[in-house]
Amino acid sequence: MYDYIIIGAGINGCFLAHELSKYDLDVLVLEKGPDVASGATMANSAIIHPGHDPKPGTLKAKLNVRGNELYPSVCKEMDAAFRQTSAFVVATNQEELAVIHTLHEQSQTRNVPSEILDRAQAIYLEPNLSDNVIAALNLPSTGIITPWEVAFNLMEEAILNDVKLYLDTKVLSIIARPKTCYIDAKSGDSRYAYEVITGKGNFIGSNIINAAGVYADEIYSMLNPIDKFTITSRKGEYFILDKLPEPLVSRVIYPIPSSKGKGVLVVPTIHGNTLLGPSSEFIDDKNGDFTDTETLEYVRSQVKKTVKNIPFNKAIKTFAGLRPTGPTGDFIIEESFDFPGFINIGAIQSPGLASAPAICEYVMDTIIEKQVILKEKKTYIKRTKLPILYKMADSEKQKLWKENPSYGKIVCRCEHISEGEIIDSIRRPLGATTLDGVKKRVRPSMGRCQGSFCQPAIIEILASELNISVEEVKLYNEGSNVVIKGESN
Numbered sequence: 001m002y003d004y005i006i007i008g009a010g011i012n013g014c015f016l017a018h019e020l021s022k023y024d025l026d027v028l029v030l031e032k033g034p035d036v037a038s039g040a041t042m043a044n045s046a047i048i049h050p051g052h053d054p055k056p057g058t059l060k061a062k063l064n065v066r067g068n069e070l071y072p073s074v075c076k077e078m079d080a081a082f083r084q085t086s087a088f089v090v091a092t093n094q095e096e097l098a099v100i101h102t103l104h105e106q107s108q109t110r111n112v113p114s115e116i117l118d119r120a121q122a123i124y125l126e127p128n129l130s131d132n133v134i135a136a137l138n139l140p141s142t143g144i145i146t147p148w149e150v151a152f153n154l155m156e157e158a159i160l161n162d163v164k165l166y167l168d169t170k171v172l173s174i175i176a177r178p179k180t181c182y183i184d185a186k187s188g189d190s191r192y193a194y195e196v197i198t199g200k201g202n203f204i205g206s207n208i209i210n211a212a213g214v215y216a217d218e219i220y221s222m223l224n225p226i227d228k229f230t231i232t233s234r235k236g237e238y239f240i241l242d243k244l245p246e247p248l249v250s251r252v253i254y255p256i257p258s259s260k261g262k263g264v265l266v267v268p269t270i271h272g273n274t275l276l277g278p279s280s281e282f283i284d285d286k287n288g289d290f291t292d293t294e295t296l297e298y299v300r301s302q303v304k305k306t307v308k309n310i311p312f313n314k315a316i317k318t319f320a321g322l323r324p325t326g327p328t329g330d331f332i333i334e335e336s337f338d339f340p341g342f343i344n345i346g347a348i349q350s351p352g353l354a355s356a357p358a359i360c361e362y363v364m365d366t367i368i369e370k371q372v373i374l375k376e377k378k379t380y381i382k383r384t385k386l387p388i389l390y391k392m393a394d395s396e397k398q399k400l401w402k403e404n405p406s407y408g409k410i411v412c413r414c415e416h417i418s419e420g421e422i423i424d425s426i427r428r429p430l431g432a433t434t435l436d437g438v439k440k441r442v443r444p445s446m447g448r449c450q451g452s453f454c455q456p457a458i459i460e461i462l463a464s465e466l467n468i469s470v471e472e473v474k475l476y477n478e479g480s481n482v483v484i485k486g487e488s489n
């Protein structure tokens, strides 16, 4: 029997798996996607919001502020990029200026650093602000990350410390086994254990963590169809702009928030691209993460209100993500009353990424510490850093090329990714098995040509490393094979 079965390997599942891996516990993670970070964690604005705007008194407000505090050290520890860019919330009329004053006061009560800048001060720092902008709320503690990098690194270290991860393993149903099945180590009481049924076998856990994103409601109602909550998908669509000779903006630019969220943003990314988005639209389809022309037109019209000189002709990709939106607007983080040991981490829409380390801390402190005896492992293995060429000084690169010439063989010319880095991404403990997996881990195909130049070479490397034929190499999931064997005449 597992001590914890975590359902979903998004940022929340990964943080909890990593934290639990520090203790003498048997932990299993079940993920229906072919890789870690397959849901909202893969498709968002990547902002570590400072915590200025969630409603007072909500879990969101508390955990966002704490998450923002924790990220710099978490990223340092996990060797993941974090950049404190700061952000502006911009006002374009007197009504919006009043909102800026309210947000400023709210920030002060939460110890979130903030200051109001007039137009001249704001333009000095961000020359491409639109001509309509009259003032800005400066939020210097805002940061950006690469969300899936944090998730991968956490899960990789969890795996090194004996957490089991089963990918492509969809949870189909959950059965509460009779109350005599599990004897609580702390209280000595007996209670339910839970049998989790998947397409790849059944697993029994004394405790379950439901971190299934937009599907968290369906997972809980498999067990408890009465006391259920509902999650609706709220889609956000984006453009990604190519790297520009001069950055369009150097910090996050928020419009004034509305009932639909933080609005359509302009966001610099860790790797020098610019994100424009997201839109905000409720949809019925929990798999509907595709873009459409009409919504992207809306995104264009909105970003022009806050930033000018946007080179839309430099868009290299569009994408969409689905926010798991709950009934109250707040996060749902609690142990089920009817089914002790079953923890819901649901409705984690924005600022869910920014809050993730604090969500983990909160779950550990308020729920898990009461459920099990936490005994630290005697030995804990830290993941080793792999060479990342773009982060290296020239002298370090020269040394590396001498030791292993494959790091000198550039496969992706847009992002300057070497054969050695691609091989590392496949051989590491949570290794890539698909083109998309390689792309997420070390970035080939993320650039201007979106893989049209380097993809054939990456297919060859994947085939050779995984000892499969090129026809078996997949883009992402089952059936997405890229090379199709032709019929010979």
Ligand SMILES: Cc1cc2nc3c(=O)[nH]c(=O)nc-3n(C[C@H](O)[C@H](O)[C@H](O)COP(=O)(O)OP(=O)(O)OC[C@H]3O[C@@H](n4cnc5c(N)ncnc54)[C@H](O)[C@@H]3O)c2cc1C
Pocket (backbone or CB within 6 Å): 007, 008, 009, 010, 011, 012, 013, 030, 031, 032, 033, 036, 037, 038, 039, 040, 041, 042, 043, 044, 045, 046, 047, 048, 049, 169, 170, 171, 172, 211, 212, 213, 214, 215, 216, 219, 235, 236, 237, 278, 320, 321, 322, 323, 324, 348, 349, 350, 351, 352, 353, 354, 355
């Ligand atoms: C458009 C958009 C913009 C956003 N911008 C920001 C931002 O800038 N800053 C911020 O703080 N937050 C942002 N968010 C919110 C943030 O992305 C989410 O709160 C966060 O990623 C949620 O992580 P999670 O681990 O809870 O869920 P997810 O990342 O969705 O992970 C859930 C996982 O569960 C798996 N799963 C589902 N069902 C099953 C099943 N039956 N069996 C097994 N596995 C299953 C899924 O495949 C998935 O991998 C944004 C979200 C969106 C969509």
